[in-house]
Amino acid sequence: MEDILRPIYQERTSHPNTLGVLLIDHNEKSSPITDTFDIVLFLIVKEAEEPVYVKHYTYKEHKAALHIVTEAKLREWILLGSNRKIIDWLFSGKVLFDRNEYVQNLKLELRDFPFYGRKIKMGLEFAKLIRRYVDGKDFFESKHYLDAYNHIVHSLHHLARLSVIENGFHPEVTVWSQVKQIEPEIYKLYEELVTSEENLEKRLELLFLAxxxxxxxxxxxxxxxxxxxxxxxxxxxxxxxxxxxxxxYYSVDLSMLIEFLTEKGLIEIVDKETKGQGIYHRYYRVPKKL
Structure with missing residues (x-):
């Protein structure tokens, strides 16, 4: 089918705006990575009116998808982890066109995973983790066990992704297979949650403690x-x-993360008087080291 699709991408490779073209075949990876399509053509461009453009094609019994994404949107996805398929696409995709080795250099950059980039991604995952964990614990204490279960599953997923990033890797769609090798303790927690024969309340109680x-x-x-x-x-x-x-980038999770870190003593509150009696403006700082 690659030959059939060649005219679709070849006309774009002559344009200086096109940085790279990759082909992802679902036969090489599991079909969810290609959204059940047989083939995905992934084009990276410098600029476009729309940061993401998707078009679907049919050829006989096959189906294909064309994804055109701007460099800025791709960088955003990589930083925020908001499109987990992208890492798989970049590493498993067949490079059909690579202007000035853009794709090759991007893959090298992702493999090196600079520590500062890791710090940002860890912070974002941790913020999501705290949001899910705190909300889940509130549901548990209110005896809303199914809602608590939903949140603890998500919190474990963020914990897993955090562990993968901490160890210098990018979380992939199959993050649990990564975690099983990197930090089996987290994998076992997840396994216990979904396979234990204990009643739900007991499972959740143990999971929140761990x-x-x-x-x-x-x-x-x-x-x-x-x-x-x-x-x-x-x-x-x-x-x-x-x-x-x-x-x-922390968005709606920032407030809860700051509250959590103040409780842990990593950030402290500075109160400043307002015109209202007994009311203070709240400021934040890192505690001064003794």
């Missing part, structure tokens, strides 16, 4: 990105912090 220990062990390193930025000023209002270029 998760709390693992979260505690990763808090300092996973929050380094946020605390390193907070250290850049004497103190921050929440709005100032949320407007920071890199902190904006």
């Amino acid at each position: 998760s709390e220990f693992l979260i505690h062990s990763k808090t300092a390193i996973a929050s380094e990105h946020l605390t390193s930025i907070v250290e850049q000023k004497e103190q921050w209002s929440f709005q100032e912090l949320s407007n920071h270029e890199e902190i904006q």
Whole structure:
């Protein structure tokens, strides 16, 4: 089918805006990676009116998808982990066109995974983890066990991704097979949650206790990105912090993460008087080292 699709991408390779073209065949990887399509053509371009453009094709009994993505959107996906298939596509896809070795250099960059890039991604995963864990625990304490189960599954997934990133790898779609090799303790927690014969309440109680220990062990390193930025000023209002270029990525999870870190003593609150009696503005800073 690659020969049939060649005219679709070849006309675009002559355009200087096209950086790379990859072909992903679902026969080489599991079909969910290609959204059940037989083949995906993945084009990376410098700029486009739409950051993501998708078109579907049919040829006899086969189906194919064309994805055209801007470099900026691709970088955003890689940083935020918001499109997990992309890492698989870049590493497993067949390179059909590579302008000035753009794709090759991108893959080398991803393999090297610079530590600062890891710090940002760890911070974002940790923020999602804390959101799910805290919400799940609230549901558990309110005896809403099915809602608590849903949240603890998601929190374990973020914990798994965090572990993969911490060890210098990019989380893939098959993250649990990665974690089984990298940090089997987390894999066993997930296994116990879904296969244990204990009643749901007991399973959740044990899982929250075990998760709390693992979260505690990763808090300092996973929050380094946020605390390193907070250290850049004497103190921050929440709005100032949320407007920071890199902190904006934390989005709705930022407030809960800051509250969690204040409880753990990694960030401290500075109260400043307002005109209202007994009401204070709340600012944040990293505690000064003795």
